[in-house]
Amino acid sequence: MQNDISIRKVHVPLLRPEDAIHHLGSPTHWQPGRSAKSVVDLWFAANALPSSVQAALSNDAVLRDCTLLDAFLERSVDLGDGQRPSQTDLMAIVRHESGLGVLAIEAKVDETFGPTVGEWLADPKGDLPTRTARLDRLCGMLGIDPSATASLRYQLIHRAASAIIEAKRYHAHDAVMLVQSFCPCRSWFDDFSAFATALGFPPPQVGTVSAPKVRDDVALRVGWVAEPNDGPHTRLGTARTVPKLTDLGRVQLSKSFFMRDMLYSEVAMIHGLNNAPDDPDLAIKAGKRLCEELLEPLQDHWGRIAIRSAYRSCEVNGFCNAMQRKKKAGYTCASNENNFAGHIWDRLDENGQMGAMACVVVPGFWAKRQEQGDWRILARWIHEHLPYSTLYFFPTYWAFNIGWHECPEKSIKSYAEPAGTFTP
Structure with missing residues (x-):
């Protein structure tokens, strides 16, 4: 048996959808229009059962008025054989009038349900006796003949079994294996329909759940709900792996500066956030203008x-x-x-124009010029010699934001005394 502590039982709530990224099968799955991000965004925003799920359950005598207690993203479920657990996209625990229920949510856009049982058994990477034993056990739980499953999708079998296993763990009598589709074409619905039929359910209808059938002492239902898809979606180029981020950091923006110099953030470090651009090409293009036209000549002088x-x-x-x-x-x-085309280099501003900003310190200047108002010497020099857009000075070390923009404002402001707008 799998060690009991290998499945995590201590959880923390999501404070924002992006907190789910580290728990995905791969962080690269976090993309607009993909199932991982779609299901997290929807359930996080609702903080309850989404309306589509409520509607699908509305005709079920037991679950029609159920309410969400907790939902677990990327929920690992021990299938009881010490092998790789099943990982359900979202496992919801609900309360109804007579007790608890479990909803195992499998989110899809256009991804397949993976290999068929026949393909899974034939995969040389797996141990055939071990896989056959698992299949026999799962099929016994679901009440189907293992010899009749070759054309069924293996993922649907272990996801449905996961719903039953979790229901029993919570002492819940009711469970649903629900596909939540974000695809306007209902991709792979035929595979789901074949699976439902094999379990003895009537042909499924979109937007509903089946009547229950008792499987392994749990009243199991299956269903399919369709969500709106506002695509087409632009794929993000965000570096979410170490090699990708390393390559991004090696991009040279000017003779002295690399992209890696520009990515440090205390906020990102403390809170475990990804400070990498969604559109690296735009960020690099804007960053090069900032470095070549402003930072390099500033440093040279x-x-x-x-x-x-x-x-x-x-x-x-x-x-x-x-x-x-x-x-x-x-x-x-x-x-x-307000930071598009400013500190956020990979977004154009509201006028469709490009820009980039950095907050910098000139240590040599600070070492010699610490009298009140001395920051204006530096501001005046930049104004007279560089094609800046905005400058904003701060009291500590005379740090300042310096911005490059396609349509420069030529604006200088300061929190350092004398505070306000400075006109050279």
């Missing part, structure tokens, strides 16, 4: 500059801004929209 904060992903900036609005100390980010 005043000596080495230190990057305090440069690129911010929408994920990082949005989180930081949310913390700022809650009055949390140390978070000083404007909204994402």
